[in-house]
Amino acid sequence: xxxxxxxxxxxxxxxxxxxxxxxxxxxxxxxxxxxxxxxxxxxxxxxxxxxxxxxxxxxxxxxxxxxxxxxxxxxxxxxxxxxxxxxxxxxxxxxxxxxxxxxxxxxxxxxxxxxxxxxxxxxxxxxxxxxxxxxxxxxxxxxxxxxxxxxxxxxxxxxxxxxxxxxxxxxxxxxxxxxxxxxxxxxxxxxxxxxxxxxxxxxxxxxxxxxxxxxxxxxxxxxxxxxxxxxxxxxxxxxxxxxxxxxxxxxxxxxxxxxxxxxxxxxxxxxxxxxxxxxxxxxxxxxxxxxxxxxxxxxxxxxxxxxxxxxxxxxxxxxxxxxxxxxxxxxxxxxxxxxxxxxxxxxxxxxxxxxxxxxxxxxxxxxxxxxxxxxxxxxxxxxxxxxxxxxxxxxxxxxxxxxxxxxxxxxxxxxxxxxxxxxxxxxxxxxxxxxxxxxxxxxxxxxx
Amino acid sequence: xxxxxxxxxxxxxxxxxxxxxxxxxxxxxxxxxxxxxxxxxxxxxxxxxxxxxxxxxxxxxxxxxxxxxxxxxxxxxxxxxxxxxxxxxxxxxxxxxxxxxxxxxxxxxxxxxxxxxxxxxxxxxxxxxxxxxxxxxxxxxxxxxxxxxxxxxxxxxxxxxxxxxxxxxxxxxxxxxxxxxxxxxxxxxxxxxxxxxxxxxxxxxxxxxxxxxxxxxxxxxxxxxxxxxxxxxxxxxxxxxxxxxxxxxxxxxxxxxxxxxxxxxxxxxxxxxxxxxxxxxxxxxxxxxxxxxxxxxxxxxxxxxxxxxxxxxxxxxxxxxxxxxxxxxxxxxxxxxxxxxxxxxxxxxxxxxxxxxxxxxxxxxxxxxxxxxxxxxxxxxxxxxxxxxxxxxxxxxxxxxxxxxxxxxxxxxxxxxxxxxxxxxxxxxxxxxxxxxxxxxxxxxxxxxxxxxxxxx
Numbered sequence: 089x090x091x092x093x094x095x096x097x098x099x100x101x102x103x104x105x106x107x108x109x110x111x112x113x114x115x116x117x118x119x120x121x122x123x124x125x126x127x128x129x130x131x132x133x134x135x136x137x138x139x140x141x142x143x144x145x146x147x148x149x150x151x152x153x154x155x156x157x158x159x160x161x162x163x164x165x166x167x168x169x170x171x172x173x174x175x176x177x178x179x180x181x182x183x184x185x186x187x188x189x190x191x192x193x194x195x196x197x198x199x200x201x202x203x204x205x206x207x208x209x210x211x212x213x214x215x216x217x218x219x220x221x222x223x224x225x226x227x228x229x230x231x232x233x234x235x236x237x238x239x240x241x242x243x244x245x246x247x248x249x250x251x252x253x254x255x256x257x258x259x260x261x262x263x264x265x266x267x268x269x270x271x272x273x274x275x276x277x278x279x280x281x282x283x284x285x286x287x288x289x290x291x292x293x294x295x296x297x298x299x300x301x302x303x304x305x306x307x308x309x310x311x312x313x314x315x316x317x318x319x320x321x322x323x324x325x326x327x328x329x330x331x332x333x334x335x336x337x338x339x340x341x342x343x344x345x346x347x348x349x350x351x352x353x354x355x356x357x358x359x360x361x362x363x364x365x366x367x368x369x370x371x372x373x374x375x376x377x378x379x380x381x382x383x384x385x386x387x388x389x390x391x392x393x394x395x396x397x398x399x400x401x402x403x404x405x406x407x408x409x410x411x412x413x414x415x416x417x418x419x420x421x422x423x424x425x426x427x428x429x430x431x432x433x434x435x436x437x438x439x440x441x442x443x444x445x446x447x448x449x450x451x452x453x454x455x456x457x458x459x460x461x462x463x464x465x466x467x468x469x470x471x472x473x474x475x476x477x478x479x480x481x482x483x484x485x486x487x488x489x490x491x492x493x494x495x496x497x498x499x500x501x502x503x504x505x506x507x508x509x510x511x512x513x514x515x516x517x518x519x520x521x522x523x524x525x526x527x528x529x530x531x532x533x534x535x536x
Numbered sequence: 537x538x539x540x541x542x543x544x545x546x547x548x549x550x551x552x553x554x555x556x557x558x559x560x561x562x563x564x565x566x567x568x569x570x571x572x573x574x575x576x577x578x579x580x581x582x583x584x585x586x587x588x589x590x591x592x593x594x595x596x597x598x599x600x601x602x603x604x605x606x607x608x609x610x611x612x613x614x615x616x617x618x619x620x621x622x623x624x625x626x627x628x629x630x631x632x633x634x635x636x637x638x639x640x641x642x643x644x645x646x647x648x649x650x651x652x653x654x655x656x657x658x659x660x661x662x663x664x665x666x667x668x669x670x671x672x673x674x675x676x677x678x679x680x681x682x683x684x685x686x687x688x689x690x691x692x693x694x695x696x697x698x699x700x701x702x703x704x705x706x707x708x709x710x711x712x713x714x715x716x717x718x719x720x721x722x723x724x725x726x727x728x729x730x731x732x733x734x735x736x737x738x739x740x741x742x743x744x745x746x747x748x749x750x751x752x753x754x755x756x757x758x759x760x761x762x763x764x765x766x767x768x769x770x771x772x773x774x775x776x777x778x779x780x781x782x783x784x785x786x787x788x789x790x791x792x793x794x795x796x797x798x799x800x801x802x803x804x805x806x807x808x809x810x811x812x813x814x815x816x817x818x819x820x821x822x823x824x825x826x827x828x829x830x831x832x833x834x835x836x837x838x839x840x841x842x843x844x845x846x847x848x849x850x851x852x853x854x855x856x857x858x859x860x861x862x863x864x865x866x867x868x869x870x871x872x873x874x875x876x877x878x879x880x881x882x883x884x885x886x887x888x889x890x891x892x893x894x895x896x897x898x899x900x901x902x903x904x905x906x907x908x909x910x911x912x913x914x915x916x917x918x919x920x921x922x923x924x925x926x927x928x929x930x931x932x933x934x935x936x937x938x939x940x941x942x943x944x945x946x947x948x949x950x951x952x953x954x955x956x957x958x959x960x961x962x963x964x965x966x967x968x969x970x971x972x973x974x975x976x977x978x979x980x981x982x983x984x985x986x987x988x989x990x991x992x993x
Contacts, residue, residue, distance in 0.1 A: 102924070134925035141618040142962075143814075143930045150924040150939055152819060252617040286611065383923050412921050414964040417613030421921075421966055466966035469919030494918055494969050496960055498707035 094118030095397060096178060096188035098168050098336075102383055103364025104194035105129040106390025107397075112159050114398040119160070120186060122178070124167035126218055128153065133383060135221045136245045140252040171338035173357045190397050193347055193355070193362040194390070195336065197329035197381050202237070206299025211307040212323045215246050224249070224322075231255060231321035235310050237296050238326035239266045241413050244279075246324040247288060248416050258318055259283065260294045262327075272428050274438060274447065275463055279415045281444060286416060299323060329381050331366040344368055346379050351403040353393045361397070363389035373405055375425060382411055408473050418445060423472035424459030426451050435482060439506040448506050452482045465502070466494035471523070483518055486510055491523035558605050566598025576665035577653065585668035592686075596694055603698025612705035614962050616814075616931070624885070625811050631885035639882030646873040649680040674733035685725055688804065692720045695807035702810075708957050708970070712796055716803035724800050737763045739770050742798050744777045746837040747899035749867060754848045783906065789972055790913025791903035792955025799899075801892060804881065805933065806956060809889020813958065816888035816935035823935070826895050826952065833871060834901040840867050871896065890933040894952055904951030912972040913955065915948035917941065921965045928959035928968060942967055 095111055097104040100123040108119050130148040137143045156163055167181040177187045199214025201207060211227045213220055224246075228234070234250050236243050239261035247257045263269075265276040266283075280290050291312075300309040300317070309319045331346030342348045342356040346368030353361050364386035369378045388406050395402040412421040426449065435455045440447040446464035450457060456479040460472045471492045475485050489503040507518045555563065572591035581587040607615065623630045644651050653661020663678050666686065670678035696717040703709035723742045731738035737759045745751040751774055760767040785793040795802045805813075816822075843860035847853045853860045880892030893900050907913060915938070922945070928938035934952045938959045941948040948968075960968040 131924040131926060133923040134927075137925060137927060140616075141621040142616040143926055144620050147926040147930050150926065150943060154820075282611075384920065387920070410919070410921065412965045417611050419964070419966050466918070466969075469921065473919070494966060496706055496708040496957055497970060498711055500707075 092176075092187045093189050094120060094187070095190045095192065096186055097121045097192040097194055098178065099123060099194035099196055099364070099366075100126070100129045100163070101132060101194060101196050101364060101386065102129075103196075103386035103390045104192065106387045107192055107194065107363060107394050108161050108390075109159070110391050110394030111397055112161065114394065114400075116160075117398075118162070120162045120164060120188075122164045122166055122168055122180070122186070124165065124181075127163055127165045128156075130218070132216075135215070135218065136249050139221060139225060139249045168336060171336065171341070171360070173338060173340060173360065176359065189359060191360045192393060192397075193336075193360065193366055194364045194386075195332045195366045197365040198332040198334075199242075199325065200328045200330050202296060202325055202327065204296060204298050206301055206307070206310075207325065209299055209301040209307045210305055211321055212299055212325065214325050215242055216329060224324075228253065228255060228322050233258070233318075233320040234322040234324065235260060235296070235318055235320045236324040236326060237262075237310075238324075238328065239263065239268075239290075240326060240328060241267075242329075243324070243326035244415050246326055247283075250322070250324075251286065251288060251416075255322070256287075258289045258291060258320070260296065260312070261290060261292045262295050264292050266290065266292075268428060270422075270426075270428055272426065272430065272438075272449065272461070274440060275420075275449070275461065278440070278444060278447065278463055279418060282416055282418055296323070296325075329365065331368065331379060331381075333366055352396050352401060353389055353404050354396075361393050363393050369404070375409065376406060380406075384410065408476055410469060410473075418464050419462075419466065421462040421465075421467060421469075422460065423467065423469060424451070424457075424476045426459045426461045437482065437486070437506060437510050439502065439509050441502070441505075446502075448502060450482065450485060450506075455481050455483075457482055457485050460492075467492045468494045482510070483516070486518050487521045488523040490520065556605060559602055562598045562601035562605065564598075565594050565601070569594030569596075569598060573662075573665070577662045579660050579664055581665070583668055585672055588665055588669055592690065596690065599694040600697045603695070603701055606698070607701040607704070615702060616927075616962065619811075619814060625814075627815065627886055631812075635883055635885045638884065639878055642878040642882050645680055645684055646877055652680055652683070654680050674729050676732065682729075685729070688800070689720050689725045691808045692800075692803045693717055695810065696803075699807050699810055703961065706957075706961055709961065712792075712957075713806065715797045716799070716806060719798050720800055720803050737767050737770060739774070740800070741770070741773060743800070744782065744794075744899060745774065746834070746841065746902065747799070747801070747897060748774075749837055749841070749872060749898075752841050752845055752848075753864065754844070757848065782903070786903050786906045787911050788913075790911050790953070790955050791900065791907045792913065792953075792970075794903060795893065795900060795954035796956045801876065801880070801897065802890075802954060805884075805889035805893065809884050809933070812884050812888050813890075813933035814888070814930045815886065816890060816894070816933050818929050818932070818935050818937045820937075823937075826935070829895045830897065830901045830904070830952075833875075833896050834898040836867065836871070837898040840864055888933055888935070890935075890954070893954065894934050900952070900954075907953070908949060908951040912974065913949075913953075914971060914973060915941075915953065915959065915968050916971050916973070917945050917947065918965075918967045918969070920945045922967045923965055925964060927962040927964065931958050931962045933958070938968070 095117055097108055097120070100121045104121055108121055111117065111119055128149045129151065131150060134143065134148040138145050138148060168178050169181050170179045171191065172179065176189065177185045178191065179185045197216060199216045206212070213223055213227070215221070215224065228250060233256045235258045236247050237260045239259065243259065247259055250257050265273065266279050268276060271279070283290050294312050294314065296310045297313045298311050299307055300311060302308045307321065307323055309317050310323055311317050333343055333346060340357060341360065346366050347355050347362035348370055349355055349362050349367045350370055353363050353367060355362050365381040367389065372378045385406055389404060392402050392404045408424050410423045412419070414420065435452040437450045438447065448465060449461040451459035451461070457475050459476065460467055486507050489506060490501050493501045503520060511517055569591045572587060572594065576587050576591060620626050625631065649663070653659050653663040659667050659677055663680055663683055666678040666683045669686070670676060670682045696713050699713050700710055719742055724740045728738040728740055750756055760771040782794065796806055840863050843855055843858060844864055846855065847860040875896045876892045880896065883891055922939070922942040924939055924943045926939050928942060929936070932938050933956065934954060936948070936950050936953060938948060955970055957970050960970060
């Protein structure tokens with residue numbers, strides 16, 4: 089076997105690493121992973137915990153260094169300059185070139201920019217890469233105030249990071265409320281209340297117009313489009329990410345926002361695949377987006393492409409949407425479809441704990457359950473997907489609701505309270521029942 | 537990744553732990569209590585119980601008040617900010633000093649109690665300072681073990697109180713902490729001391745063989761047999777614990793019913809040791825050492841006990857090249873004193889609080905074997921939502937690399953898991969849950985390796 093028969097993976101994030109692991113499970117082909125960011129795979133969502141001192145940088149690496157040797161995965165820390173699809177080789181900035189039979193592009197994302205004056209001042213950055221984290225570490229030493237622009241997941245993570253160091257944070261949101269593209273009104277408000285209690289100022293419908301620097305080229309304030317000036321020594325620009333496809337030259341490779349791929353995650357060029365954040369599906373499944381820059385889809389794509397490459401062509405069907413996150417102390421989970429624009433679906437249910445930091449939302453269409461959104465409460469994914477798959481009537485879900493709770497033992501379950509909401513509204517009564525024990529796996533997307 | 541060499545992560549350490557005025561007051565109270573204790577060792581206070589009580593009271597108020605203030609102002613949630621930045625909790629100079637102090641104390645306690653003031657003709661020093669309390673409770677002068685028992689129990693109660701505040705949003709953590717506090721106070725302290733007062737054989741009713749390795753020693757057996765119903769009850773109870781109660785409970789709930797709900801060693805680890813839980817070694821190498829070591833100790837304790845019983849029955853102490861008296865004193869010295877005491881607790885600030893439980897405790901080994909092969913307990917994962925962040929592994933005091941299972945969506949069924957539930961608590965994606973499900977036996981293969989084919993290139 090020569091290196092010409094090998095698989096080369098550009099990028100060693102969750103998508104690339106999952107692909108490598110699953111190819112090795114099925115094949116003895118030579119595997120080479122190239123990354124300019126880091127030698128070893130690390131967990132990107134864990135970077136915030138390094139800054140906060142919960143874990144160390146080396147703790148973000150899911151595999152010890154022997155793992156790569158044992159599984160014969162060659163790691164190269166270098167930058168890929170270009171791809172020659174005719175010769176089937178990639179050129180590295182070190183001057184080397186590496187031949188491939190199969191190439192997987194897993195180059196991830198990069199932070200979006202505002203393109204406003206002052207964005208290149210010292211103390212202004214997004215949060216995505218290891219380098220960003222190191223930059224933030226240096227730039228936030230001994231500062232007092234920071235402004236974060238962008239009410240999404242990375243924005244609130246960066247807010248939590250800075251808050252943990254005693255920095256006063258002001259969070260600017262372009263929209264009327266927090267994370268309005270994903271969260272319905274009540275959940276948005278819950279997060280905003282939580283932030284307020286912690287002393288974090290949230291300013292809605294506000295964008296940065298320009299950033300003011302001092303004579304040394306350091307940020308000293310931001311100016312909003314309303315003409316307000318907010319003094320700060322650091323600004324986080326977290327208005328989302330976009331596929332990282334710039335700076336990699338490959339003649340003939342089709343792209344729009346990301347590398348365009350078909351259902352087999354193959355690009356328009358033979359032998360070249362794209363997975364994870366950098367891939368843009370030409371025909372995404374219903375209810376799914378063409379680009380989904382989240383950890384879980386990266387992993388599923390890596391698993392799917394590995395099957396295809398190992399001679400078992402597999403279409404990418406990620407199944408029901410799910411995601412989870414944490415807004416400071418409030419955990420968030422979503423399974424299936426949640427429409428953020430309706431605050432109370434006529435046939436669904438929304439229950440909120442009187443203390444205002446937990447909620448359960450059950451979304452339904454024509455009385456059939458289509459999605460769950462949990463705040464401060466953990467639900468079992470298997471059970472929720474089972475209900476969605478079976479188009480279970482709302483009343484049966486409510487009757488069996490206790491089966492879904494995934495909070496630790498002895499935690500309160502709120503089935504009764506949720507049922508009360510529904511009963512009061514409809515005048516019907518629901519008798520709690522046990523869910524028949526079912527442990528069948530749903531969908532193709534097991535985590536293995 | 538530029539491993540551990542990047543200066544931005546090592547040189548710059550943020551400022552943490554600037555104490556509030558209230559916290560400073562409580563620290564001062566605790567220091568005053570300790571000073572009083574030190575002064576008391578000089579014997580200046582005579583036979584009065586009050587200086588000691590005042591000292592213990594000041595220390596108690598100091599620790600509980602400090603713990604309360606530390607978490608009272610914070611919203612309920614996970615508070616591990618700066619754990620790896622603080623000197624005390626990241627193997628810094630302060631933790632080294634603390635480890636030295638603890639280790640020194642244990643060496644004195646086990647091997648040189650006379651330096652703590654133990655004397656047959658009337659205690660002095662630290663032990664003498666505890667005499668009035670001991671006389672009051674059990675009508676006998678204090679021993680080094682009485683002093684140790686009071687301090688140990690206080691540590692579990694006071695740091696347990698702090699732990700309760702830290703995890704006030706998680707019912708499981710609350711209940712198991714109250715449980716270890718209860719068992720330490722009532723079963724390990726009050727009941728045995730009271731039995732001594734009544735001149736009855738005293739025993740910590742939850743301290744089971746083989747952790748309680750002297751249970752089958754002839755002096756103990758004789759003591760129990762010669763003391764009527766109460767003695768026989770304790771003998772029967774001890775044997776029933778081993779043969780019936782423990783296997784049944786472990787089958788239904790896993791070893792956690794003992795290790796993190798009842799056991800005194802576990803109790804101290806979970807309370808006073810909690811700030812150091814992330815220091816356990818998670819490497820595969822450490823796991824290999826653990827398996828060899830803990831099972832070796834189990835084999836030794838079984839052999840020793842068998843020989844001791846053989847000697848008890850036959851009066852003959854020699855089998856082949858082994859002498860049962862020598863073996864038991866060697867076990868007591870190396871395992872009982874040095875391993876479980878000096879290293880087990882003394883090294884909390886360096887190796888985490890469960891070194892003894894993980895590498896040395898024969899009780900944990902037995903329960904672990906059962907948990908691995910014949911128990912309904914497991915940690916289940918929630919449908920592949922793991923983001924591999926590593927919080928679960930880092931905060932596992934037993935050094936289990938929980939993430940390796942979680943990120944593959946596998947249930948975690950590991951012999952060493954004591955079921956403390958902290959992995960599930962710190963998980964930012966709600967992936968982990970401790971459960972007693974249907975019995976499931978995991979495959980006997982190394983779960984850490986993606987299955988690489990053995991065929992050559």
